Amino acid sequence: MSGSEPTAQDPVIWIAVHDLSRTGVPVLLARLLQASPAQQREVVHLVAMYGGPLLRELQSLCASVTVLEPSDRRSASSAASLGLITLGMGRAGEVVRHSAWRAKLARRPKPDVLLVHGAGAWPVTQVVSSKLPVVLHLHELETALDRCITRPEQAAAFQRAQQVMVVSAPVAELARNRGANSAKILMVPGCVRLPGANLPESNEAESSAPETDSVQWVLGAGTPGWRKGTDRLAAVAHALQRVSSPAQVGWVGGRPTGADASAVGRTDLVNWIPESADPWKLLSHAAVFVLPSREDPLPLVALEAGLYRRAVVAMPTGGLPDLLADGRGLVGSRQDLRWFVAAVEQVLASRAFAEDLGQRLHEFVRTHHDVDVIAPRWLQALSDAAGR
Amino acid sequence: MLYSFLRWLQSEEIQGVELALLAAGPLLSEYQKVAPTHVLTSRLVRSSEQLGAVMNSLGHPIAVPSAIQGIGLRGIARSEIVMANTLASLSTARLLASRSGQNGKPSELVCHVHELDGVAERVLPASPPDRERLLSSVDRFAAASEAVAEMLVNRLGISSKQVTVIEEFIEAPRPSSRAVSLARRRMVGEANRPVILNVGAMNHRKGPERFVDLMATLVAHPSLPVGVWLGGERGSSVWLEMEHSIAASGLHDCVVLLESREDSASYIAAADLVVSTAIEDPYPLSVLEAGAAGKAVVSFESGGVIDMLRAAGQAELLLPIGDTLGMSAAVASLLDNPRNRELIGAQLAEWVNATHLVEHIAPALWQVVKG
Numbered sequence: 001m002s003g004s005e006p007t008a009q010d011p012v013i014w015i016a017v018h019d020l021s022r023t024g025v026p027v028l029l030a031r032l033l034q035a036s037p038a039q040q041r042e043v044v045h046l047v048a049m050y051g052g053p054l055l056r057e058l059q060s061l062c063a064s065v066t067v068l069e070p071s072d073r074r075s076a077s078s079a080a081s082l083g084l085i086t087l088g089m090g091r092a093g094e095v096v097r098h099s100a101w102r103a104k105l106a107r108r109p110k111p112d113v114l115l116v117h118g119a120g121a122w123p124v125t126q127v128v129s130s131k132l133p134v135v136l137h138l139h140e141l142e143t144a145l146d147r148c149i150t151r152p153e154q155a156a157a158f159q160r161a162q163q164v165m166v167v168s169a170p171v172a173e174l175a176r177n178r179g180a181n182s183a184k185i186l187m188v189p190g191c192v193r194l195p196g197a198n199l200p201e202s203n204e205a206e207s208s209a210p211e212t213d214s215v216q217w218v219l220g221a222g223t224p225g226w227r228k229g230t231d232r233l234a235a236v237a238h239a240l241q242r243v244s245s246p247a248q249v250g251w252v253g254g255r256p257t258g259a260d261a262s263a264v265g266r267t268d269l270v271n272w273i274p275e276s277a278d279p280w281k282l283l284s285h286a287a288v289f290v291l292p293s294r295e296d297p298l299p300l301v302a303l304e305a306g307l308y309r310r311a312v313v314a315m316p317t318g319g320l321p322d323l324l325a326d327g328r329g330l331v332g333s334r335q336d337l338r339w340f341v342a343a344v345e346q347v348l349a350s351r352a353f354a355e356d357l358g359q360r361l362h363e364f365v366r367t368h369h370d371v372d373v374i375a376p377r378w379l380q381a382l383s384d385a386a387g388r
Numbered sequence: 389m390l391y392s393f394l395r396w397l398q399s400e401e402i403q404g405v406e407l408a409l410l411a412a413g414p415l416l417s418e419y420q421k422v423a424p425t426h427v428l429t430s431r432l433v434r435s436s437e438q439l440g441a442v443m444n445s446l447g448h449p450i451a452v453p454s455a456i457q458g459i460g461l462r463g464i465a466r467s468e469i470v471m472a473n474t475l476a477s478l479s480t481a482r483l484l485a486s487r488s489g490q491n492g493k494p495s496e497l498v499c500h501v502h503e504l505d506g507v508a509e510r511v512l513p514a515s516p517p518d519r520e521r522l523l524s525s526v527d528r529f530a531a532a533s534e535a536v537a538e539m540l541v542n543r544l545g546i547s548s549k550q551v552t553v554i555e556e557f558i559e560a561p562r563p564s565s566r567a568v569s570l571a572r573r574r575m576v577g578e579a580n581r582p583v584i585l586n587v588g589a590m591n592h593r594k595g596p597e598r599f600v601d602l603m604a605t606l607v608a609h610p611s612l613p614v615g616v617w618l619g620g621e622r623g624s625s626v627w628l629e630m631e632h633s634i635a636a637s638g639l640h641d642c643v644v645l646l647e648s649r650e651d652s653a654s655y656i657a658a659a660d661l662v663v664s665t666a667i668e669d670p671y672p673l674s675v676l677e678a679g680a681a682g683k684a685v686v687s688f689e690s691g692g693v694i695d696m697l698r699a700a701g702q703a704e705l706l707l708p709i710g711d712t713l714g715m716s717a718a719v720a721s722l723l724d725n726p727r728n729r730e731l732i733g734a735q736l737a738e739w740v741n742a743t744h745l746v747e748h749i750a751p752a753l754w755q756v757v758k759g
Contacts, residue, residue, distance in 0.1 A: 142632060143632050147625070226592065226597055226626075226629050231595075231597055231598060231667075231710060232712075234709065234710025234711065234712075235601070235711060235712040237710075238713065238714055239711075239714075242713075258506065258510075258592075259506065259591050259592035259593045261505075261506050261667070261668070262667045262668065262690075262709045263506075263535070263667060263689075263691065264504070264505040264539070264543070264668075265535075266708070266709045267689075267708040267709065268709070268710075269708075294597070294629075294633055294636065295632065334604075334636065334637055335601075335633065335636045335637040336604050336605070337601045337604060337605055337712055338604075338605045338713065338716075341713060
């Protein structure tokens with residue numbers, strides 16, 4: 001890192017994150033750090049429970065990155081911990097695991113504040129002083145939050161957090177319902193980097209998909225699974241085929257696996273495209289960008305779709321109804337697949353309509369989700385929590 | 389199905405069959421009535437498996453000597469033939485078979501495969517040599533459907549000569565009228581609304597999220613259908629996801645989730661229509677039971693249900709996996725036309741009752757077991 005040296009006034013910030021995958025939560029962190037002054041990044045130490053493809057990028061954006069657990073196997077401490085938990089010695093299991101984490105973090109400068117960036121990283125609070133100010137940046141809605149922090153422990157977690165940043169109004173409401181004091185809640189939504197005057201046009205981006213110019217693409221992106229509603233793409237593809245639409249349906253982020261994978265050898269009309277460092281090379285060609293999510297607080301890809309002036313069709317979840325209101329996109333009044341397919345068909349039928357939706361969303365994103373506006377607010381909240 | 393098979397063996401007075409269960413379950417007492425039953429509670433077997441798993445996770449895989457693991461199986465009589473009832477139980481069955489049979493010769497190993505690719509991938513050893521060693525120890529395979537046989541031969545490298553398709557079979561369901569009316573009340577109370585039933589474990593492989601989406605497309609149907617998912621455990625992660633989806637789709641009055649019950653036949657008999665939203669299912673017994681009960685079935689095309697609906701002349705009720713709106717149209721059409729629904733149900737009943745009851749198929753399975 002370069003830039004001026006940190007001053008005594010700059011608080012040492014530890015940021016805990018669950019993993020460094022190329023998904024919304026870690027990507028937003030990278031984006032916020034990138035927009036922060038170099039001097040302040042010098043005092044940021046990242047604690048990742050697991051690694052991932054963003055490791056190198058994040059290493060260049062903060063003073064240190066500590067990965068607590070290997071991603072491809074269990075560490076010795078984790079295996080021992082699991083063994084103890086299996087034998088009914090849960091408390092001892094936690095002690096073993098946390099001791100190993102503390103040992104890994106022992107050489108890092110003492111923090112003035114801990115930012116838990118996503119509820120999945122909440123276990124890191126167990127290895128810092130109980131007096132350390134904690135800020136929780138909540139990126140989860142109900143089922144995801146319940147998986148990260150058990151329901152009985154949520155009220156205590158929200159009390160422990162000095163401040164609760166939220167990415168959308170429904171997330172704020174959830175936090176309040178689960179015990180967060182309204183005065184603690186601060187809106188810090190997802191954001192995008194606006195490239196100055198040279199805002200990207202769809203036809204400027206290169207494409208990795210064949211025949212993107214001649215084929216209408218219905219595209220979505222994210223980690224396949226129930227939450228993102230990727231199973232619904234097959235329904236969209238079959239419905240389009242039934243009306244003889246030449247449009248292609250694709251998903252960037254890989255093929256569903258495990259229990260979500262369809263039977264081998266059966267008809268699959270969806271183009272499953274692996275995740276990539278720059279998914280918008282392809283996504284920017286979407287005639288319709290779809291968000292079939294069942295639970296999504298405020299997906300970054302929706303903001304990025306606005307950056308690229310794409311028409312968005314979304315299921316109503318999290319902050320999407322607000323983002324896409326007033327003609328900035330099409331969003332259902334409830335989770336209704338029939339409506340969703342009809343909305344996709346409506347956008348495919350009119351290029352002018354699609355362009356209008358895309359332009360309106362673009363203007364809104366530019367005004368409300370510019371990282372250069374959000375990042376200072378984010379940093380200031382961390383400084384305030386640290387008492388500086 | 390194993391229980392039905394054991395009952396058939398008992399009725400045919402076939403002696404010498406013993407059952408070894410990896411774990412006890414709600415059917416244990418029923419099993420004990422039809423065959424000498426051992427539950428492998430051996431701590432040694434479990435501990436050695438746990439040790440192996442921990443060492444694997446540490447990056448130091450070890451093979452726990454089968455002799456040590458075998459000590460845990462010593463309460464079970466030696467046998468000339470050992471049959472694994474699933475791929476998941478094949479490792480233990482191989483241990484049993486590795487002990488010599490009563491006549492000093494090695495036991496023959498038979499595997500009845502009820503899994504398709506996704507589950508097979510999960511339950512078979514990850515390491516290719518270990519997997520090959522395990523599969524090559526099997527003398528004969530019984531495949532639960534053509535799709536399972538295709539997986540064994542084309543993707544797991546088993547010789548087709550070793551594989552016989554033995555489709556799933558059931559005992560003719562005979563729920564009491566009282567049980568049926570009780571099931572009906574649990575599903576819709578006293579309301580005169582058609583019930584669309586899906587029976588299956590609450591996991592994504594069975595497609596509960598697609599079932600909720602299906603019901604969301606049918607809320608405006610004039611018959612006001614109720615969708616019932618029978619299966620799963622309240623509070624499990626997928627159960628909670630479905631509760632979330634039901635609320636988000638505004639389906640509180642249209643979808644009912646019921647935990648797994650042994651008397652699923654009563655619920656099937658009380659339903660108006662049965663659907664299968666599974667995206668991978670070798671041969672759902674609930675679909676056979678629905679057929680036997682004279683219920684029309686609409687299903688995604690996976691596994692044995694393809695063979696069943698085609699054989700019964702109802703291929704149009706098969707939809708490509710994930711075509712939820714196509715399934716919705718098929719279901720709506722059957723809701724609109726009860727006469728047609730009954731006709732299809734009658735055709736399925738005729739086919740299942742003539743071809744897929746235990747007495748039709750158990751002899752063929754026994755033949756494969758005996759070799």
